[in-house]
Amino acid sequence: MTFTSPPSRSSRGVLAGKRVLVIGVGGLGSAALLALADSGAHFVLCDDDQVELHNLHRQTLFDESAVGADKLDSTVRALTRRGVAPSNLELVRSRFLPENARELARSADLVLEGADNFATKFLAADACWLERRPIVHAAAVRFEGTVWCVTAAGRPCYRCLFEDIPGGAQQGCSDAGVLGPVVALCGALQAERALELLSGEDPGYGELVSFDGRRNRLRGVRIAPRADCPLCGEAPRITDIVESRYTAAVCAA
Numbered sequence: 001m002t003f004t005s006p007p008s009r010s011s012r013g014v015l016a017g018k019r020v021l022v023i024g025v026g027g028l029g030s031a032a033l034l035a036l037a038d039s040g041a042h043f044v045l046c047d048d049d050q051v052e053l054h055n056l057h058r059q060t061l062f063d064e065s066a067v068g069a070d071k072l073d074s075t076v077r078a079l080t081r082r083g084v085a086p087s088n089l090e091l092v093r094s095r096f097l098p099e100n101a102r103e104l105a106r107s108a109d110l111v112l113e114g115a116d117n118f119a120t121k122f123l124a125a126d127a128c129w130l131e132r133r134p135i136v137h138a139a140a141v142r143f144e145g146t147v148w149c150v151t152a153a154g155r156p157c158y159r160c161l162f163e164d165i166p167g168g169a170q171q172g173c174s175d176a177g178v179l180g181p182v183v184a185l186c187g188a189l190q191a192e193r194a195l196e197l198l199s200g201e202d203p204g205y206g207e208l209v210s211f212d213g214r215r216n217r218l219r220g221v222r223i224a225p226r227a228d229c230p231l232c233g234e235a236p237r238i239t240d241i242v243e244s245r246y247t248a249a250v251c252a253a
Helices: 027-036 071-081 101-106 118-131 158-162 180-198
Strands: 019-023 042-046 089-092 110-113 135-141 144-150 207-212 217-222
Touching: 019 027, 027 042, 027 110, 027 135, 027 180, 042 071, 071 089, 101 118, 110 118, 110 180, 118 135, 118 144, 118 158, 135 180, 144 158, 144 180, 180 207
Parallel strands: 019 042, 019 110, 042 089, 110 135
Antiparallel strands: 135 144, 144 207, 207 217
């Protein structure tokens, strides 16, 4: 598939009045927020972590002076320096969890999911489907990254791709490592999808975008909705958020 550069345009103020929930102000969240800083959106930031030195190569909102500080407080300082009004920053000092997932999803016009674990990714997908909110998923590990946009109608959805949380230990950024520019690219693509979606354009629903940093290759693959999907299929089995369905749900990236 061939990608062409979109026409040059400014994002300044185009999302004024829109609420964007950012799950995890880590590497993906940092890049997305930097790209959307002048959009005028109201950001709901969900995280409960601190800034750590070994994450700075990909968490570009922060520098060494922020190490050890609360991540949300550091995010506010970084974004206000870039002109974001403090009134447009709403802080949720918590992980994205089964007990708050639906309420947080319901409060937003769009969700940007940048978690580093499958439990939170599935929780976000389920909550957005149940609340009929669009969501842009992103993930990055080692030299590879993906971005996946799901409409409020939810077909195809995250579970059409992965069905359920994988069993056994899964390697994330902390274990396998990740190349900082790969994270930045995926976060920027999330921001681009957000601008398109909330501006009334088609952001590429149903297309899984993947980046291979070893080959410097960006490609898109169309994903068909699954009739037997447990979330958005013809006979859905997931009709509410049940805590036992998700394990070790945290938000960080």
